[in-house]
Amino acid sequence: MSEKKDIVFCTGGGCTAKLGAGVLSRILEKLPRGEKDPNLLVGYDSRDDAAVYQVTEELALVQTVDFFPPMVDDPYIFGQVAAANALSDVYAMGGEVKTALNLVCFPESMDLNVLGQILQGGAEKVAEAGGILAGGHSIADTGVKYGLSVTGLVNPKKLYANDAGQPGDRLILTKALGVGLICSANRVGEVTKEQMDGAVQSMTTLNKTAAEISRKYTVHACTDVTGFGFLGHLHEMMGRGLSCEIDVKHIPVLPGARESADAFLYTAAGQRNRNHVGAAVQFENVPFSMEEVLFDPQTSGGLLMAAAPDEAEKLEQELQNVGLPARIVGTITEPGEVEIFVRG
Known part of the structure; x- marks a missing residue:
């Protein structure tokens, strides 16, 4: 080349x-x-x-x-x-x-x-x-x-619609978050080469394998996490009046992303995402840097799937077996007072 x-x-x-x-x-x-x-x-x-x-x-x-x-x-x-x-x-x-x-x-x-x-x-x-x-x-x-x-x-x-999830479905995220934060910090020389290489590897990985594996399981809804951030696209998944609970301890995050947020090297798009969807989200014991990761706009982000509860762990394991950082990150619930509850 x-x-x-x-x-x-x-x-x-x-x-x-x-x-x-x-x-x-x-x-x-x-x-x-x-x-x-x-x-x-x-x-x-x-x-x-x-x-x-x-x-x-x-x-x-x-x-x-x-x-x-x-x-x-x-x-x-x-x-x-x-x-x-x-x-x-x-x-x-x-x-x-x-x-x-x-x-x-x-x-x-x-x-x-x-x-x-x-x-x-x-x-x-x-x-x-x-x-x-x-x-x-x-x-x-x-x-x-x-x-x-x-x-x-x-x-x-x-067909996978993005808002056809059902109460009890487990939410599975197939790629780590933080691409926007890392790219923003990279433009001012505040990330290491290894951290930027990790973001590039994530962005250049097709969602093809994850999608092919998912078809062997019962997946009620799916979206890809891109410019509206994890919480913005999750908000769209709850569009039919559902609620969900997210455990940030299970959210995969790219190395360097939280450090970039702590250094206030986040994007205007991330703040637009916070302004748009913030009222639908309740945080409990979630550090500021992790909030920013969840609002961070992703480029070529992973799939966010709503999988049947009795199949979700097997789907998670198979995705991990092919090298994807996939994790079960939460559960869809019946409609509640808060649409998206995020706990630390």
């Missing part, structure tokens, strides 16, 4: 660049719905991870799109992370990746070798997912942005 060139203007990309959930909701709720199509099983009004359109009784299309500015200085790694992040939405719906289209914004004045490295990283992740890179679209822009439009397939009867 050719020598990589740094994207020296990396100042805050990845899923930290997303619009806040509150702002986005206010915009989307004003859009005209149009005539309802019964084959559209999941649309933008459900706050789910991707759109799902049924074609036959046993076949539906899963469609998603995601792109953002760089959150790392290496263009090849940036391409890998952006692709893995976009592909994740298909896995969160229980689907299989089939095709992908590149989405590129790139300055005409910049070295085209940088673009080549970004696209190489993305193409390799699409291939690893078992998909076909079928084309794309590019525009000249003042800054670099990259991602994918992805199409997958799923059996409608085996």
Whole structure:
């Protein structure tokens, strides 16, 4: 592979660049719905991870799109992370990746070798997912942005919605949290190389294996943890009036993340997440740094699954057996006074 060139203007990309959930909701709720199509099983009004359109009784299309500015200085790694992040939405719906289209914004004045490295990283992740890179679209822009439009397939009867969990379900998180905090601290030189390497390894790991393993078990709901943070996406999972209890002692956290929070090196997106969902959360004996980890926006984060209680431990063990830091982190409960109760 050719020598990589740094994207020296990396100042805050990845899923930290997303619009806040509150702002986005206010915009989307004003859009005209149009005539309802019964084959559209999941649309933008459900706050789910991707759109799902049924074609036959046993076949539906899963469609998603995601792109953002760089959150790392290496263009090849940036391409890998952006692709893995976009592909994740298909896995969160229980689907299989089939095709992908590149989405590129790139300055005409910049070295085209940088673009080549970004696209190489993305193409390799699409291939690893078992998909076909079928084309794309590019525009000249003042800054670099990259991602994918992805199409997958799923059996409608085996579709994972994000809010179909049931009381008693155990919540399983498949990746460690803290990517946003570590990337933020890295931009000012406040993390070690080993800590940043750990974040990169997490972000470039596809959720493919976790999704494939999950299909052998009873999983009632699933989402991937990205820009709205663990608590923001958990809030969406409780959208049908459910509550849950979370034990922070079981939350996997990347080395360096809590130290970055203690040094106040967190992101504006994390604070937007706190402002949006904080009223739905009650903390008990949870350190401030751990609160920040739970609000931290994740780029290419893990899957958060609601698994049947009698199968959750076996699912957790199988995920751990393939090297994933998966843990049972909590339980869905009947509706209570507090939607999300987090204990230390």
